[in-house]
Amino acid sequence: MLIQLLKTRILGIRQLLYSNFRQRKSRSLSVLFAVGLGLSLVVSACSSNATKPEAVNSPTSKQNVTGSITVNIGFxxxxxxxxxxxxxxxxxxxxxxxxxxxxxxEFPAGLPMLEAMNAGSVDFGYTGESPPIFAQAAGxxxxxxxxxxxxxxxEAIIVQKNSPIKSVAExxxxxxxxxxxxxxxxxVVKALESAGLKYSDIKPAFLTPADARAAFEGGNVDAWAIWDPxxxxxxxxxxARTITDATNLAPNRGYYLARKSFVEEHPDVLKTILDEVSKVDKWAASNPAEVAKFLEPQLGIKAAALEVAEKRRKYGVxxxxEEVIAKQQxxxxxxxxxxxxxxxxxxxEIVWKGNK
Structure with a gap:
């Protein structure tokens, strides 16, 4: 009865406004739309509540929405x-x-992974310290x-074993x-500063690890700054000889990152992810040889070298x-x-406060 009465009143109001519309077109059009839409929404709400009064706060409904989530991981x-x-x-x-x-x-590097995060196709991922800085600057x-x-x-700056270069200053x-x-x-920047040099004192060759390896072995560059593995x-x-690693120069940390809206909408799922990441991290810390054997066919790097890399790195999630944030700044x-x-x-400004 209530719905029928509201529908009748809407019809009457619309007819009245339409007759006035011919005299005052522009103002009546706005009123017609606003009133008609508002009352229509009331009827819609009444109809929905009348047929499904339990749907508003249904725990089952909320659980289904959360449970059907697809978590997109970039690696x-x-x-x-x-x-x-x-x-x-x-x-x-x-x-x-x-x-x-x-x-x-799978992504070839951190920046394209974070670009995918920006597009909404990645919810969680891991990169080195630099990609999130450039991603934040890009909005x-x-x-x-x-x-x-x-x-x-x-990570280190290396030269060929027969190179005459013995120090960063050279x-x-x-x-x-x-x-x-x-x-x-x-x-490179911090190492040069420590040796009293400026960034402009060298000739940077911006190369991916694969291209840099070829240039290094071919003698087309004098030194190579690279990370494990x-x-x-x-x-x-x-x-290759190391002329300096990052000790006392750079922290060389990695960061786990997530899409902001994903963190806000699914903090419980994020905590589940971090829990599982932490479990694997602890396993890897105790089993460097197994990790090396696992990575060998995927990376095309000998297990012996991978084991060296795993043993000289630190672990933790x-x-x-404040100290870490300050260093990243x-x-x-x-x-x-x-x-x-x-x-x-x-x-x-973009550090999650929930992982305490």
Missing amino acids: QKAATILNALKSKSSLDQAIAASGGTVKWT NPLVYVAYDPWGPKA LKGKKVAFAKGSNTNYL YLAAAQEATG LPLT EVADTFQKIKLLPKQIQVK
Whole structure:
């Protein structure tokens, strides 16, 4: 009866407004739309409530929406923990227990993975310290959710075993290969500063690890700044000498990152992900030989070199501290100083507070 009465009143009001509309067109049109739409919504709400009064706060309905989630994970083969997590399927099983699924997507590097996160096709991933800085500067809505204390021994500036270069100071005027905007780009800047040189004192050769390896072995560059496991592979294959690693120069940390809206909408799922990541991280820390054997066919790097890399890195899935945030801010400020970063950013603005 209530619905029928409202419908009758709507019809009457519309007829009345239509007659006035011919005299005052523009003003009546707005009123007609607003009143008609408003009353129609009332009828719709009344009809919905009349037929399904329990749907508004139904626990079953909410559980189905949460349970049907597809979690999109971005990973790189050389990123040990997420690669191993995918292989073990423990996260897939944990998400499936509540009715959800996991989709894994491989990326060649951190920046394209974060671009996919910006597009909404990746919810969670892991990169080195530099990609999230450039992503934040580009307006990517990401959040730091944990860090991995990978360690300064896991990256270095190397030269060929017969090179006359013995120190960082001797890199002046030399061609140095590294990936632009990478963690080793930051290492190069800090190493030069420690030797009293400027970034402009060298000739940067911006190359991917594969291209840099070819240039290094071919003698087309004088030095190469690279991270593990490519560092260990080059040392094992060529006998390359280290002129400095990142000790006292750069923290060389990795970061677990998530799409901001995913963190806000599914904090419980994010915690499940971090729990499973932490379990695999602890397994990897205790089993470097097994990790090396697992990665060998995927990376095409000998297990012996991979085991060296695994043993000299640090492990952990840790909440960001003020010290870690401050150091990451220093990395960002350095990239802005050498004009690789287009604007200043504040790292602390995108740090998740839930992982405490």
